[in-house]
Amino acid sequence: MVYIASHTWPDRWLKPGRKDSIAVYSNCDEVELFNDVNAASLGRKTRAGIGTHFQWDGVDVRYNVLYAVGYVAGKAVARDYIVLNHLPAAPGFRAFLADAQPITAPQPGNNYLYRVNCGGPAYVDRHGSTWQADQPRTNSQTWGSESWTRDFPGLSPFFASQRRTHDPIQGTTDWPLFQSFRYGREKLRYAFPVPNGEYMVELYFVEPWLGTGGGLDCTGWRLFDVAINNQTVLKDLDIWKEAGHDQALKKTVKVRVTDGQLVVSFPHVASGQALIAGIAVASPDATAKPAPAPQPAISGLTVADQGSAGQWTTQTWLDTGNSPYTNDQATFSSLPSALYGAEWLRAPLNLASANKPRATFQVTTAADVYINLDAKQSTAPAWLREYEDTKTTLEIDYAGGCTFRVYRKRFPAGATVTLGPDSRAAAPDALPYLVAVNRATTIEPAYDLKPVTGYKPATARLSGPG
Template identity: 70%
Template sequence: MALNGQTVLKDLDIWKEAGHDHALKKTVKAQVTDGQLTISFPHVSSGQAIIAGIAIASTGASAQPAAAPQSIISGLRVANPAQAALWSTQTWLDTGSQPYSNSPIAFSALPSALYGAEWLRGPLKVPTVVGPGLGFTVTTAADVYVALDARQSTRPAWLQAYEDTKTTLETNEHGGHQYRVYRQRFPAGAPVNLGPNSGLAQMRPYLVAVNRATTIEPAYDLKSVTGYKPATARVTGPGMSKETVNTKESITFKEPRGGAVEWTISVGVADTYSLTLRYANQLAKPLTGKLSVSLADGTLLREEEVTLVPSKPGKWNYLASSTGSMINAGSYKIKLSGTDAAGLSVSGLDVQ
């Protein structure tokens, strides 16, 4: 782990220090001179970098806290004057918060992205045809989330531009009432106009929350994973053999160099994707290769040298990498080429 580019924790092994299911706390010091503290992970040897919580404190007793940030939601607009008094902007969304100004119904489950968000509290009953006529302005780049009654099979036209987050929230109504969550990013100063609610009287009004735009990746375990097996791979070069290793279908490099295994992957949304290769190296020495990401036409986007360490008998190792930067929706080629790879077996690629 590095702070402002300077490595402060190296070769950290959580298992070695804390064991199974125990928290590990590390305290480090950093000198901040420009008001920016950047926490990064220059190299991950195994699995994923995991942070359960961060606390930042000053060592200076006379240091004063920064001013509270400006609210994200500004200028709340309610078209129906008779209902204006029932609408308000709230802070720090959490389970137990009550979404309606005239009902004791409360949030019982939230997706991780919505904890701590600003949100709108309004009446339980709103006009079903013309909608609440809601609008506001975001003071900074922000993600606007709209949660739609899960019983509603189609989205209203004004919500079509929003991305389906594939997550849900729940209220405690009738033991658990579900809403599907949609998101759209707005630039600073942009107006947000919310359209009419469902035309069906039995549907609950949609719910609205807003968070500052962030480059922090969504919770890792909420992202879908697509697996690619050896049978779908293209194998090139000398000495490449399809065989069973550790009870799994695998592709084995028989020659040190010249051989390669390549998958064509398809992604549906623009994002940065993690690439995880499952491999076995049953030799006593590390093996080496090159991992590349290319466009479907062969244009090279990224290439890195990789080291594949010995694995225990009967076990698999995992090589964690990524596309390096955001890629657009479409098809790409992921290729592992051997540079000193004789004895290496590969049994699959996971794209997340």
């Protein structure tokens, strides 16, 4: 096997140049590291001994692909690859798409009521179809997802059941649909109100973890059933056995609904956890209508400057690699843990600094509102006095890197949030502040995020030897 450390670190560099400490773990005799798809070699190294790793220092990294090949007795036996954010696309990038199939193409004669990007944001696929963002179900009249957190009020509905990979996905060009996913056991489910009748359900899977780096037989390591309305439609599904690592897999089943609800669940998990990347529900009835989507945390956005209102949008599932601005290519390069998966506002970069509110919106549930202020502003504007300085920062890759200080205030359900002016007079080159919203949680912060108070003793005395 061969493994580039680490697949959860796609933001390690903001620009090309000489790079150090690229670590690769492998039990192969030799490893060659490329900065393209099997091209642009950064050098081939021989293993120094048992318990050692391979490391590249002072190499010229120009593109967004790191690609490692492991050799035993001179033969290539294992491969691993990472796609990085922020760097120019590798010349051979399209080689990843050589085996792409139209796996998400709509089936003729079907009316698609629902398409859901499980564990991810809204997405428009290569066929122009919109996949809705995964949202927690709010009542029986909406569609949505559920998990074990429903039994524990105060937890995020996606806590410990959503992840994202940055690996290329084989067999499709719709990588974003498969790079985010939900995982869990019998409490994970998706419910869709539908008129009674016949339905076609498309289920999309990927194995993002097992088999990374090659050299492993992962048969049976993830084994689970899929049921629709408590009837098992896929028994002992083994994604790795059927498709391998990072390969798109699609299953289509026909079902009949008699009680107005179509529920996808995972009633039995024999090994590991169930995992799903996307769900589509279609009807032969062209007049059938979907139920409303669950309410997001951000609602009723009103922008003060009507001239720029069309450039404001609400987004879901904040992550690095997203662009904070509607008219600039800058992307988030570092986020505090509290903001991963948050809803957020994308706004134009060139906002005028005015002494009036920029926008207002409502929160549909108890929520923490985060205002992220360019660190070039030495003091926060007056309207942020009631916000707590979290002592954390986020970064974007604008103009070589820009840091924002993160402020937070909790609002009750139904409250109106007024976003005040930028007040950038003291720092005219500062970027507009950024806004994110996360559902309120009662979970304690990580130990290293809790405040620490030190006390110095009034007197001190040493005794004894040493």
